[in-house]
Amino acid sequence: MASAIYRLIYRSVFAIPSEEAEAERELRAILDASRRNNAASGLTGALLHNGPHVVQVLEGPLAAIEAVFDRIAADVRHTAVELLQFAAVAQPSFPAWSMAYIPQGSVEELALLEPMRNPGGPEAIDAALATLSGALRRDD
Amino acid sequence: MLKVYACITEQHDIVLVAVAAVLCAIGAHTTFAQLHLAGQGNLQHRLRWGAVAAVTTGVAIWATHFVAMLAFDPGVPSGYDPAGTVLSLLLPILLSGAAFAIALCGPGVPRALGAGALLGLGVGAMHYTGMAAFEVAGLKLWDHGTVVVSVVLGVALTMAALRLGLAAQGPGGRLGAAALLALGICALHFIGMGAVTILPDAGGVAPAGAVTRDRLAALVGFAAFCLLAASLAAAVLTSQSRRRRKAEAERFRALVDAAVEGLLICDGETIVESNSSAQALLGQDAQGLVGRSLAAVVQAGELRQALLDPAGTTIETEIDDAQGRPVAVELVSRSILHHRRPHQVIALRDLRDRRRAEERIRFLAHHDPLTRLPNRAGFADRLQRLREVPGRAAEPFALLALDLDRFKVVNDTLGHAMGDALLVKVAHRLRAAVRSTDLVARLGGDEFAVVQFAPGQPEAATALAERLIDLLSRPFLIDGQVLNIGTSVGIALQPQDGVDLAELARSADLALYRAKSEGRGTYRFFETEMDTRMQRRRLLELELRTALAMRQFHLLYQPQVDVDSTSIVGFEALIRWTHPVRGVVSPADFIPLAEETGLIIPIGEWVLREACREAAGWPGAPFLSVNLSPVQFRSPGLVEAVRSACALAGFDPRRLELEVTESVLLSDSTGTIETLRALKEFGVRIAMDDFGTGYSSLSYLRSFPFDKIKIDRSFVCDVTEDGETAAIVRAIIGLGRSLGMRTTVEGVETQAQFDHLRAEGCDQVQGYLLGRPLAPEAAAALLKDGQPQAAAA
Ligand SMILES: Cc1cc2nc3c(=O)[nH]c(=O)nc-3n(C[C@H](O)[C@H](O)[C@H](O)COP(=O)(O)O)c2cc1C
Numbered sequence: 001m002a003s004a005i006y007r008l009i010y011r012s013v014f015a016i017p018s019e020e021a022e023a024e025r026e027l028r029a030i031l032d033a034s035r036r037n038n039a040a041s042g043l044t045g046a047l048l049h050n051g052p053h054v055v056q057v058l059e060g061p062l063a064a065i066e067a068v069f070d071r072i073a074a075d076v077r078h079t080a081v082e083l084l085q086f087a088a089v090a091q092p093s094f095p096a097w098s099m100a101y102i103p104q105g106s107v108e109e110l111a112l113l114e115p116m117r118n119p120g121g122p123e124a125i126d127a128a129l130a131t132l133s134g135a136l137r138r139d140d
Numbered sequence: 141m142l143k144v145y146a147c148i149t150e151q152h153d154i155v156l157v158a159v160a161a162v163l164c165a166i167g168a169h170t171t172f173a174q175l176h177l178a179g180q181g182n183l184q185h186r187l188r189w190g191a192v193a194a195v196t197t198g199v200a201i202w203a204t205h206f207v208a209m210l211a212f213d214p215g216v217p218s219g220y221d222p223a224g225t226v227l228s229l230l231l232p233i234l235l236s237g238a239a240f241a242i243a244l245c246g247p248g249v250p251r252a253l254g255a256g257a258l259l260g261l262g263v264g265a266m267h268y269t270g271m272a273a274f275e276v277a278g279l280k281l282w283d284h285g286t287v288v289v290s291v292v293l294g295v296a297l298t299m300a301a302l303r304l305g306l307a308a309q310g311p312g313g314r315l316g317a318a319a320l321l322a323l324g325i326c327a328l329h330f331i332g333m334g335a336v337t338i339l340p341d342a343g344g345v346a347p348a349g350a351v352t353r354d355r356l357a358a359l360v361g362f363a364a365f366c367l368l369a370a371s372l373a374a375a376v377l378t379s380q381s382r383r384r385r386k387a388e389a390e391r392f393r394a395l396v397d398a399a400v401e402g403l404l405i406c407d408g409e410t411i412v413e414s415n416s417s418a419q420a421l422l423g424q425d426a427q428g429l430v431g432r433s434l435a436a437v438v439q440a441g442e443l444r445q446a447l448l449d450p451a452g453t454t455i456e457t458e459i460d461d462a463q464g465r466p467v468a469v470e471l472v473s474r475s476i477l478h479h480r481r482p483h484q485v486i487a488l489r490d491l492r493d494r495r496r497a498e499e500r501i502r503f504l505a506h507h508d509p510l511t512r513l514p515n516r517a518g519f520a521d522r523l524q525r526l527r528e529v530p531g532r533a534a535e536p537f538a539l540l541a542l543d544l545d546r547f548k549v550v551n552d553t554l555g556h557a558m559g560d561a562l563l564v565k566v567a568h569r570l571r572a573a574v575r576s577t578d579l580v581a582r583l584g585g586d587e588f589a590v591v592q593f594a595p596g597q598p599e600a601a602t603a604l605a606e607r608l609i610d611l612l613s614r615p616f617l618i619d620g621q622v623l624n625i626g627t628s629v630g631i632a633l634q635p636q637d638g639v640d641l642a643e644l645a646r647s648a649d650l651a652l653y654r655a656k657s658e659g660r661g662t663y664r665f666f667e668t669e670m671d672t673r674m675q676r677r678r679l680l681e682l683e684l685r686t687a688l689a690m691r692q693f694h695l696l697y698q699p700q701v702d703v704d705s706t707s708i709v710g711f712e713a714l715i716r717w718t719h720p721v722r723g724v725v726s727p728a729d730f731i732p733l734a735e736e737t738g739l740i741i742p743i744g745e746w747v748l749r750e751a752c753r754e755a756a757g758w759p760g761a762p763f764l765s766v767n768l769s770p771v772q773f774r775s776p777g778l779v780e781a782v783r784s785a786c787a788l789a790g791f792d793p794r795r796l797e798l799e800v801t802e803s804v805l806l807s808d809s810t811g812t813i814e815t816l817r818a819l820k821e822f823g824v825r826i827a828m829d830d831f832g833t834g835y836s837s838l839s840y841l842r843s844f845p846f847d848k849i850k851i852d853r854s855f856v857c858d859v860t861e862d863g864e865t866a867a868i869v870r871a872i873i874g875l876g877r878s879l880g881m882r883t884t885v886e887g888v889e890t891q892a893q894f895d896h897l898r899a900e901g902c903d904q905v906q907g908y909l910l911g912r913p914l915a916p917e918a919a920a921a922l923l924k925d926g927q928p929q930a931a932a933a
């Protein structure tokens with residue numbers, strides 16, 4: 001039996017405000033670390049940056065997800081971490097990305113958040129993520 | 141050669157020749173034994189035994205000559221010239237002394253050969269000066285060719301002897317060398333004898349002044365023999381005792397090296413011995429230590445002085461190891477006799493293992509094994525030490541006391557393993573939130589503390605508290621589960637909120653208490669006012685304890701009126717406390733504290749007994765309402781207390797109505813419901829008090845067949861004006877009716893309210909309109925007189 005794939009989605013407030021350039025650099029550092037660590041521990045996912053918010057999707061084995069979330073949840077570069085989904089899933093939505101980056105303005109955050117907010121169920125979330133990864137594929 | 145052979149066989153007594161040869165052999169053997177011995181010591185030793193060997197060798201050569209001369213028959217009268225004879229003894233001694241000096245000064249073949257040549261010349265010199273001192277009554281004719289042969293052969297043989305003897309490793313080599321030497325001496329002697337021909341003088345008289353040959357020769361031979369024997373014995377004994385000493389020294393060494401402790405033996409300040417442990421500890425070999433000053437090991441002069449004191453001492457200090465790293469050691473010194481002189485032995489005990497063990501024990505004593513954060517003891521210790529850092533003592537800091545919210549629920553419902561895993565993650569987040577100079581500790585259970593060293597207070601502590609609250613409010617993922625907890629934070633600032641840790645911690649705890657009571661998930665700074673309030677609480681608790689004993693409580697009774705008949709149907713017993721100084725204290729001011737401290741249990745029992753006693757004989761037998769606190773439900777004796785209160789007063793339990801609030805049902809409801817059932821079985825009625833203030837959950841009403849619902853006074857004020865309130869009251873009354881429960885409304889103050897409630901179908905009312913709380917006598921009198929005035933109007 002292959003071990004189950006879990007998905008974790010959370011939203012938080014990015015805490016590097018003042019300077020654009022500095023925020024950019026900080027985000028780069030986070031993405032670099034994410035790609036390096038996630039590839040090593042078999043995780044995939046996407047990071048969406050929109051306004052003050054960050055929405056991150058992480059997919060992979062349970063232990064790896066919990067380990068990376070321990071680090072993310074101890075990171076003071078963001079605040080108000082809000083869990084949106086944590087569940088076993090049949091298929092990862094971003095199997096090709098150790099951490100896809102969806103920069104400011106490219107996707108409506110609401111497109112992702114709306115199905116999670118409203119009782120659309122897991123299917124609605126899956127559908128939203130599929131749209132998102134489809135968009136990524138076209139971009140590449 | 142023939143001549144020599146003939147000389148030996150014809151002119152010599154063959155037995156004495158043999159004696160001479162034996163003497164020579166013994167002498168040669170002794171020579172090499174002594175040379176071997178001489179080779180194994182310091183300079184002084186070499187000189188001593190070199191000189192002995194020279195005398196031995198010289199005497200042996202000389203004695204061999206004399207005994208051989210004894211065996212020689214010149215055929216004419218003969219004697220010895222004393223001076224020449226003495227010279228013939230001194231020359232071989234001096235020459236062999238010179239030879240041995242060369243040989244013993246160093247190794248090498250040229251030296252050995254040179255020394256051998258000198259020795260051979262010594263033999264030759266002896267022989268020919270001896271022959272010159274041999275006076276005969278005749279003429280000595282010399283065959284010079286044979287003389288040269290004798291010397292050359294003798295020298296060659298002694299050279300070979302020393303070459304072999306000095307290089308010899310074992311006794312076999314030395315025996316061979318001795319044989320060569322003996323052969324050399326004999327060869328020179330007998331060939332030399334063959335070189336001389338004595339022509340008898342016609343006068344034939346013994347030479348004047350010469351010592352008679354035979355006696356002297358016998359004497360000398362014997363004395364020489366004794367000397368050689370003694371010399372040989374000395375050499376043998378010496379070498380034996382040296383061997384024994386060497387074996388002993390090796391045993392001692394082995395013993396000393398086997399010692400785990402390092403050992404140094406000092407003569408004054410100079411190290412003269414060391415064992416392998418000391419060498420290993422100091423990273424030096426034996427050569428590197430011996431001869432050095434103790435100062436190379438122990439730098440501090442006064443320590444050295446103490447160590448070298450003959451009285452001995454024990455010191456703990458640090459010394460440098462081979463790499464210059466400090467090593468904790470214990471130095472124990474004591475004086476001993478070494479080579480018959482007082483020395484100081486110093487034991488070096490490596491304390492690193494012990495220190496490591498101590499360090500480990502300290503760590504365990506000062507840390508929480510689960511989170512590896514300092515525990516309470518470790519926290520105090522670390523803070524103390526941080527403050528001892530120069531310049532830090534005066535630095536202000538903030539102490540943040542944390543208490544996890546909802547941790548106990550996780551621990552109780554998901555198990556300790558989950559709780560422990562959660563605490564580890566909490567510790568990790570706390571560490572991430574502070575700077576490395578700050579301090580995080582787990583004080584126990586779900587209590588943590590953070591010390592923040594930062595200027596710019598209270599802003600810095602505010603930011604940190606917000607960060608901590610944010611971090612701990614984030615979800616925790618453990619084994620696929622999502623756990624949500626949070627934290628409350630109390631902050632005290634040094635120095636204004638306390639100078640020492642105990643005082644600061646108390647202030648932070650008070651602030652934490654406030655944060656928790658004001659909604660959790662938040663922080664509060666300590667305020668002096670909290671402290672005074674806390675002190676007031678403590679005083680109040682003390683006074684409450686004495687109030688019972690001092691009979692400072694009494695009861696008042698407020699009438700409850702039937703809405704339809706407007707007649708009094710019952711009374712609610714209300715407690716009052718008359719404080720000796722402050723006068724009457726409101727129950728609102730002391731009941732919460734009594735509940736917190738558990739004092740509500742004896743107070744509640746007193747209320748039950750007193751109310752039953754006072755109301756037992758009232759006319760018309762109205763019912764009696766008594767309030768029960770949720771805390772009383774947690775005590776196992778409640779049912780028994782009610783039973784005994786009724787029994788003691790002879791009070792009919794069917795007249796007793798116990799009022800409980802929703803919060804009673806909130807806590808563990810199965811136990812509570814059982815208690816309620818037991819009370820009901822006993823005949824007591826149960827009322828739901830203050831309905832509408834708390835959770836007002838209908839499920840509570842359904843969970844137990846209450847006899848009555850008392851609607852809270854807060855609904856009464858605007859029941860006449862506010863439509864929504866009126867609707868709620870109407871709904872509750874309707875609900876009560878559908879569940880078969882009567883309804884009572886408290887706090888009725890106006891006729892309008894009364895009329896409104898009557899219209900809604902409420903069963904009973906209570907309030908100032910119907911009667912204020914009365915003393916027991918007044919209540920009894922009222923019952924006799926009849927109905928309350930206002931309602932009758
Ligand atoms: C919004 C946000 C998202 C992050 N996502 C990841 C991630 O997916 N994987 C990861 O390893 N670290 C992530 N990090 C960084 C971690 O908090 C942490 O800094 C990092 O894992 C440390 O890795 P390093 O020790 O290799 O630098 C994220 C941080 C932030 C603020």
